[in-house]
Amino acid sequence: MVTRERPTLEAVARRAGVSRATVSRVVNGSTSVAASIREAVNRAVDELGYVPNQAARSLVTQRTESIALILPETANRVFSDDLFFPAIIRGVGGELEAADKQLVLMMAGSAKSHDRVERYAVAGHVDGVMFASMHGADPLPGTLVRLGIPVVCSGRPIGEAAVPYVDVDHYGGVCSAVRHLVASGRRRIATIAGPQDMVAGIDRLAGYRATLEEAGLAQHVALGDFTRESGIVAMRSLLADDPALDAVFVASDMMAHGALLALKDAGRRVPADVAVVGFDDFEISRYSEPPLTTVRQPIVEMGRTMARQLLGLINGEPHQADAVVLPTELVIRDSA
Amino acid sequence: MVTRERPTLEAVARRAGVSRATVSRVVNGSTSVAASIREAVNRAVDELGYVPNQAARSLVTQRTESIALILPETANRVFSDDLFFPAIIRGVGGELEAADKQLVLMMAGSAKSHDRVERYAVAGHVDGVMFASMHGADPLPGTLVRLGIPVVCSGRPIGEAAVPYVDVDHYGGVCSAVRHLVASGRRRIATIAGPQDMVAGIDRLAGYRATLEEAGLAQHVALGDFTRESGIVAMRSLLADDPALDAVFVASDMMAHGALLALKDAGRRVPADVAVVGFDDFEISRYSEPPLTTVRQPIVEMGRTMARQLLGLINGEPHQADAVVLPTELVIRDSA
DNA sequence: CCCCTATGATTAACCGGTTAAGTTGACTTC
């Protein structure tokens, strides 16, 4: 290990024959530095390979140029089967990269890590915090807001009113999906709903209920937790309850996949016997058997928007919307 | 926004009637502080809600308690279809969380961001750097090592000899997979190889070639880039070249999926007409049609190991292995 | 020719911690 001493501002200043303050100004691209001096300083910076010490800079500017993304699951659960978080990261990452900010990823599954997140944010290690879709009525976002830390949530937070968020139009998307089923003549339309402690789960179920009510049809609900495995289980239970069902709206693509497997297992043809509609439009659904009709939600765009909103908040830009709701869209393939 | 002023060490010290140094000692759990004083300080800390300022602390300790994970793709490409990076993040995240370190995620696709990563690491914003599987002979890891920054790569780096890494036994895994095909009577065994600028691509192809040579069989190679789409294209081209092939070893599960689709499209039954073996053992492969025989690589464990190695390096622990190679294992399902 | 202003550099205070060195006082020890 070489551990060459990193040059400091002081060293650069000596070499360029000017004061620290002047070097600082040049480094930060300030105006009002004579061209000749600026050039001398830049030369010294290059020769010494000077890179500003971020800790020192943060200490005085009170800025860290980095931003936390909180994933409300333990590291073990996140990413296991799920394509949602990766897509969010993709959107957020791209936007932050463009803004030259760093992305700090934190898993906040346990109560312990929950505390850790709070301390971390409060310690001023990040300029702002984003929450990926949360479970239940998590008090953390509200707490941070009250401490004056910029926060944006993905998914309308339950309970907390004062936290800015970005979400998609779950309700509208589900309605158009279920109406599509009704319009194609299906009459025994069940649903596999998502977890009811998440807005995504709640709103999608609400959309199903409202649309069936409107159509005067009976409701059949099974619950899942967005995983493929839970989709299999739920589909089996729905078939047991009503062997004659002719359609199912599934609140996530992963669960819809499970449903397809269970239907095949039960000897049902899709869509001839049972029509299936999912929600997400993951890449994988274009290749399922049959290709899945589903409600597309723009997850990457959601990540991007979250990041943009947060950056706006951090930069104190006025006119920040408290809530942004992105549109969803029914993508019709073969399963319904 | 409340922006309540955060209390400083100074404030706590005043409140507790002691000096800053003493508070610092208590906060950092040092011994040699009288119990009564310690208690008074802790009370003051609680009352004021004091949280140490990380920037100030880093400035003097030269430690940031955070670690970078570099993904060598742009944000757009990472995560698009791939389950590798999520799994790595899962492993790394869990391990770092246990060590109370933060994870900073960086995408280093473009040359610009490449530079950004270097500056970031050199600026001392992280205590160490991990690289997820790299393309080509990237000089960055070597550069950082030479600058005295702890580095660990996932995947044996090409060219650079001096960089510690964690990898899996690609070669051994492929050999057992291809031997399995040979043993089950297959004689026209093709392969869909991965990108040849990555060790994973190179080593897996080498394993295929060596085993076929050993068995005295002809080699048929098509190239892909680990994506499903490329698997479809490659499989089609292999079938065009040799319509009578009876097996294919595919260097990634994603591509294997594509191959399954292409085979089905071409009217081949799997495994009756053509046996297929993949590499990865993603969750998804348990549910493919038919379930995929594949070489399991412990990706999450790889992430964990990387993190552990890096933490060891950072803590200056002796006897750090320069290279760790994790075992792979053939998982036999229905496709071969 | 003198004063005023603008421009551009420097000085020095400060950010909020850590820690080496110094001080204090109680307790041994002979």
Next chain:
DNA sequence: GAAGTCAACTTAACCGGTTAATCATAGGGG
């Protein structure tokens, strides 16, 4: 009881930047 020891605390220097306040110098106006 003086000297020495040790534990426990305080003092003060330092980490490496930013920036308000200050100062020097040249140019312009009357």
